[in-house]
Amino acid sequence: MSSRESYTSIINKRAAEKQQLMRVASGRERAELVLKNAVYVNVFTNELSHGDIAVKNGVIAGIGHYDGVEELDMQGKVVAPGLIDAHIHLESSLVAPAEFVKAVLPHGTATVITDPHEIANVLGTDGIDYMIQATEGLPVEVRFMLPSCVPATPLDESGARLDYHAIDPFYDYDRVQGLAEMMNYTGVIQGDVEVLQKITAAHKYHRRIDGHAPGLSGKELNAYVASGVYSDHECSSMDEALEKLSRGQYIMIREGTAARNLKALAGLLVPQYYEHCMFCTDDKHPNDLLHFGHMDAIIRKAVQKYHVDPIIAIKAATHHPARYFQLASRGAIAPGYQADFAVFDNLSDFNVEMMIIKGKIWYQEGRLEPFNVPAVDEWLSDKVHHTFNLEKLTEDSFENVRSRGVIGMVPGEIVTTDAGYASEVNAADDILKIAVIERHRHTGHIGIGYLKGYGLKEGAVATSISHDSHNIIVVGSNDDDMAAAANRIIENNGGIAVVNQGQILGEVTLEIAGLMSEKALTEINDALENAKKQAKILGVSEGIDPFMTLSFMSLPVIPELRLTTRGIIDVVKQQYI
Incomplete structure (x- = not known):
């Protein structure tokens, strides 16, 4: 034909x-x-x-x-349009996309806009291809924003480097909406050619460009918005949100697992401002999905705790993201719109009693209809299950012969402080050794530093979820246990490990790119909660998520100090110390 x-x-x-x-x-x-x-x-x-x-x-x-x-x-009952998450990294659920869909369907979600930034940092365009194939035909429609910052900064070592040439072909895919969060706002403002090429290419295809610019203000904000960045999901105060809103940006009010801004930004959900606001989760971990829900949980909290008008809250999770992403047939109940319905018991409790997508009943009376898991090309599946390229580690791998910077943790925050220098572990003073091990290209690079505020008294904790390049990050009281924890992750092709005196006390296997598992969400959550419990027994401070907190210690775009495979970075100066 x-x-x-x-x-x-x-x-x-x-x-x-x-x-x-x-x-x-x-x-x-x-x-x-x-x-x-x-x-x-x-x-x-x-x-x-x-x-x-x-x-x-x-x-x-x-x-x-x-x-x-x-x-x-x-x-x-009350019938609402199917709910839409305006910005999420599916990898944060720790399970394959089909398992994620099983978790969110009973909570009224019909569409998610995902940024496959995490897996792209491991596998480049193959990671994007995997996510597209693994979400094809799922009941919840998964639409994509293309990763804009792989790696996050030139100082990081990820598994790939994506310029605009690499991501440009993906704009031909039906489910691609635009360019994902432009974290390199400094590059935008300074006119970095490679960054502006990505923005220009997205404009050529008439696609949206999402922002990520915490604290940006004044003329620098003007420059960022002038480049063509349409939204922001990093606002943590009303003043910040109103300045960005006044410059024409849409505000994504984030209420996820790692960051929760609804309390600070609920004041936007009033007639004067709400038309340019929408809800997103950014990251949603297994325990939250199982015990609190997804977009329905944000609506419920907005109405019950912050007294937001229920219609406004629902619009922020339906019509507004649909309009922003130019999904003309979604986000409303009217002739010609897609028949996506979240059926609630009422507009105060927001319990989902039935979920209909494209006219098909997928969930009712507590029962989820089965669906086919999309097939992924065999060669691609094999590749995403084998992403560790490094030798077995020993205690000598973490040998330290000089003073190193100390990353000071801030309770309840992912920002850090400069806590000076140290040359050895001092558990009594809460000074632990921390290392980031390059795992993509067999470089042998291991960055070493010290961490204050984590609380571990003995043993070691390691994870292959380390934003954004997802090398292995490990913190410990001694080099032997640090090596054992890191080696366990290598053996499992990814995951989390808690070790003491050489014994594995808790672990989570994340065999898909070191980020996700094909196991059921409940099984992964049980393993994760046990690993958390074991880490707490070893002394990790109360109020700290042992793994989520650790995973951000290697993200070199959040002040003040971070650790990469080459050592401690002063984020503000973007240089090693």
Whole structure:
């Protein structure tokens, strides 16, 4: 079949579907599905509206009085559009995309916008390809923003380096929405050519560009916005958010696991400002997904704790992200829109009783319908399961012959302080050795420093989740246990390990790029919670997540000190100390 014949075939098929839709909408033909007696959230009039909602071929045909082949009585319930997460890294769930979908479907999520930044730092474009293939055809539609900063800075050692040439072909994919969070705001402001090439390429394809510029203000903010960055999800105060909003940026109010800004930014969810605000999670870890939920949890918290108008809260999780990402057929209940419905018990508790996507019931009465897990090319699957390229480590690998910088942890924060210098472990004074081990290219590079504030008294903790390059990061009271913990991660092709006196006390295997597992979310959560418990027994301070906190100690874009494979970095000066 020629391309012209193929195009004609597609047009004819879709025209025929439109004809069917017209017959149902006009009442000449019964709908496939009708939500009878529905009270639904009308995002256009900001009120609750009433009527039967008729569905044909996964599309809303009309609202009024309709008969259907299948009819569901919505009496006593509230129907909302399917929920949308405006920005998430799926890798943060620690499970494969299909397992993530199983977790969020019962919570009303119909669409997520993901940035495969983490896996791209390990595998480059192969990582992006894996995520696209692993999400094809899932009930929850996974749409993509292309990673903008791989690696995060030139001082980091990741598994790949992506310029605009590398990511440009992905704009041809149907589910690609634009360029993901531009973390290198310094490069933007200073006119770095490579950075501006990525922005310009996204503009060429008329795609969105998300921002990431914590604390940016004044003329530097003007420059950042002038480059064409449309949003920000890093605001932590009303003043910061209002300045960015006043410059035309959309504000993504983040309430995830690692960072929670709803409390500080709930004041935006009022008629004066809310039209340019939306909700996102950024990172969502297993325990949160299992025990609190997803986007429904943000809506619930906004309404119950911060007294946000329920209609506004729902719009921030539906209509606003759909409008921002130019998803014209999502985010509303109206004729012609995709039939995605989250059915709540009421507008105060927000318990999801039923989930419908494209007119199909995927969840009801506590039961999730089974779905097929997408197939991934065999060679690609093999590649993502073997991403560690380094030799076995020994205690000599962590030998230290001079004073090194001390990274001072700040309770409850991922920012750090400059805590001076040390030349040896002093557990009594909470000075521990920390190392980052390059694992992508067999360079043998191991950056060594010291960490204050972690609290570990004995043993070692290691993880292959170390933002953003995801080398192995390990902290310990002695070199033997540090080597044992790191070696266990190598043996498992990724994950988390807690070790004392050479014994593995707790571990999580993350065999997909060292970031995710194919096991069930409940199984991974159980392993993770046990590992946390063992780390706490070894002395990790209360209020510190032993692994999430550790994973950020190697991210060289957050002040003040960080550790990479080449040593301690002064983030502000972007130089080694």
